[in-house]
Amino acid sequence: MEEKLDKVRFLVRDVRDYPKKGIVFKDITPVLKDPEAFSSVIESMAAKLSEMEFEYIASIEARGFIIGSALAYKMGKGFIPLRKKGKLPYNTISREYALEYGNAAIEMHADAVSKGSRVVTVDDLLATGGTSKAATELVAEAGGEVACLIYFIELEFLKGREKLGGNKVISLIKY
Amino acid sequence: MEEKLDKVRFLVRDVRDYPKKGIVFKDITPVLKDPEAFSSVIESMAAKLSEMEFEYIASIEARGFIIGSALAYKMGKGFIPLRKKGKLPYNTISREYALEYGNAAIEMHADAVSKGSRVVTVDDLLATGGTSKAATELVAEAGGEVACLIYFIELEFLKGREKLGGNKVISLIKY
Numbered sequence: 001m002e003e004k005l006d007k008v009r010f011l012v013r014d015v016r017d018y019p020k021k022g023i024v025f026k027d028i029t030p031v032l033k034d035p036e037a038f039s040s041v042i043e044s045m046a047a048k049l050s051e052m053e054f055e056y057i058a059s060i061e062a063r064g065f066i067i068g069s070a071l072a073y074k075m076g077k078g079f080i081p082l083r084k085k086g087k088l089p090y091n092t093i094s095r096e097y098a099l100e101y102g103n104a105a106i107e108m109h110a111d112a113v114s115k116g117s118r119v120v121t122v123d124d125l126l127a128t129g130g131t132s133k134a135a136t137e138l139v140a141e142a143g144g145e146v147a148c149l150i151y152f153i154e155l156e157f158l159k160g161r162e163k164l165g166g167n168k169v170i171s172l173i174k175y
Numbered sequence: 176m177e178e179k180l181d182k183v184r185f186l187v188r189d190v191r192d193y194p195k196k197g198i199v200f201k202d203i204t205p206v207l208k209d210p211e212a213f214s215s216v217i218e219s220m221a222a223k224l225s226e227m228e229f230e231y232i233a234s235i236e237a238r239g240f241i242i243g244s245a246l247a248y249k250m251g252k253g254f255i256p257l258r259k260k261g262k263l264p265y266n267t268i269s270r271e272y273a274l275e276y277g278n279a280a281i282e283m284h285a286d287a288v289s290k291g292s293r294v295v296t297v298d299d300l301l302a303t304g305g306t307s308k309a310a311t312e313l314v315a316e317a318g319g320e321v322a323c324l325i326y327f328i329e330l331e332f333l334k335g336r337e338k339l340g341g342n343k344v345i346s347l348i349k350y
Contacts, residue, residue, distance in 0.1 A: 015264040032254040065240040070248035079207040089190040
């Protein structure tokens with residue numbers, strides 16, 4: 001499995017100055033385009049979660065959906081979308097989080113999880129952890145328990161884990 | 176399979192006056208939340224595509240990602256995200272399409288498909304077909320061929336199919 005992840009790591013593309021000058025963006029689209037590499041990502045995540053009891057995978061719009069939905073399908077779990085403000089049609093709960101300038105919000109349907117159910121949150125990338133922290137708060141407010149947070153890529157130098165308190169955090173590839 | 180899709184249809188939730196007054200929105204989140212129903216959707220689509228030769232699944236942000244990525248994983252195909260303007264990090268090609276008021280654009284990485292490869296486009300919903308038509312044009316511009324367009328839900332009264340010319344169009348549930 002580690003060997004397969006080496007191929008995956010090789011396919012992640014550095015794009016300079018996106019979304020703005022000075023940032024090196026980790027572009028995962030070459031991984032997604034390669035069926036074998038994409039499968040390795042999903043299967044590695046499933047292997048890391050195989051001993052864990054949980055009912056739902058909650059994913060963050062939009063790249064998180066790509067990883068989370070294939071993983072939910074593979075593991076036979078329910079899929080819960082966390083979306084940007086105004087994008088979910090039914091009754092929602094909402095959490096703001098800080099961006100570099102100003103705030104953004106993510107939302108979840110208030111009836112998305114049943115009380116006491118266990119939820120794994122999935123996203124493509126752990127950076128500063130702001131969105132992920134908001135996601136864990138939404139799961140708790142809806143009556144669920146966060147089983148763990150799992151990421152395809154972790155940018156360790158941004159110390160996102162530190163923001164996520166006592167939660168279990170797993171990532172496949174670290175930079 | 177048809178019986179399973181009856182359960183799926185039962186789970187699709189009508190939300191009135193979303194995104195604006197007078198619209199009845201088809202909310203698929205109760206389907207996604209139910210692992211059996213979600214699996215039925217992916218497996219029904221895979222069955223409908225089983226005889227078709229193609230290499231890639233191209234999906235439209237953001238709900239399209241949820242269906243398309245699980246389907247790409249299930250069928251062992253490459254996954255290509257089509258995103259809103261400015262959301263893809265590398266060199267892109269772009270198509271505008273008409274909204275009720277004004278225009279929007281979707282983009283695809285210029286190197287997303289290899290020349291002559293066959294692509295199935297996936298979205299959750301076929302309404303007026305404007306976004307889908309733009310998607311087929313992007314696939315062609317990148318050098319690919321559209322094998323077919325597949326949808327979870329089709330709103331037949333909006334006649335989106337008519338906009339999609341000679342392309343093969345498949346949907347699981349029609350209203």
